[in-house]
Amino acid sequence: MDKIIIRRLSADDIEMLQNISVNTFIDTYAGHNTAENMQHYLQQHFSREQLLTELINGNNYFFAAFDNDIPAGYTKLRTFENPEQLPGRKHIELERIYTVKKYQGMGLGHRMMQYSLDFASVKGYELLWLGVWEHNEKALKFYTKFGFEIFGEHTFTLGSEEQTDWLMKKELSPA
């Protein structure tokens, strides 16, 4: 990894976003789920139309990390107009954080997480929270090291399968 640049994505980045979203999702979850359930999820969440709608929705922030113009990872942060979680707190969700397989274990996840924490603090949020599959040991360890704590759980539906996600949160220091 040479020179990493992290920048916000816009509608012009749709092709890049679709590629990285599909590839990292398959790499992470194909080994744990049926082909039908994977196909269903990919069609529902990572179609060009769906991703474009999300990219132009002001409640979402997509960022990608580029290694000399090559996409190496991405994040999605999302705010809610009527949040159910964490009432009374100003919070933002880190809905996705994915490092491309060949870049994993090189410090990129740390860079993207720190970027997300700084971004959320500068925007005035008090808390960053996320959901993580209960069996995703690697990600759980990664979040715990960053000081995230479990505060609940929710059901994540992948095709016909219901899975349990832990909800984790981290208090932010004011920027």
Ligand SMILES: CC(C)(COP(=O)(O)OP(=O)(O)OC[C@H]1O[C@@H](n2cnc3c(N)ncnc32)[C@H](O)[C@@H]1OP(=O)(O)O)[C@@H](O)C(=O)NCCC(=O)NCCS
């Ligand atoms: C979880 C995930 C985002 C972490 O990203 P990553 O780029 O592999 O993370 P990093 O390289 O920053 O850190 C991973 C390990 O690499 C090690 N590492 C190697 N070189 C490093 C460097 N130069 N700087 C920092 N850490 C380095 C660290 O020790 C770290 O171990 P630790 O967590 O025990 O401290 C990534 O594994 C991933 O994309 N997984 C698949 C998708 C996924 O599960 N996403 C979360 C869904 S909820």
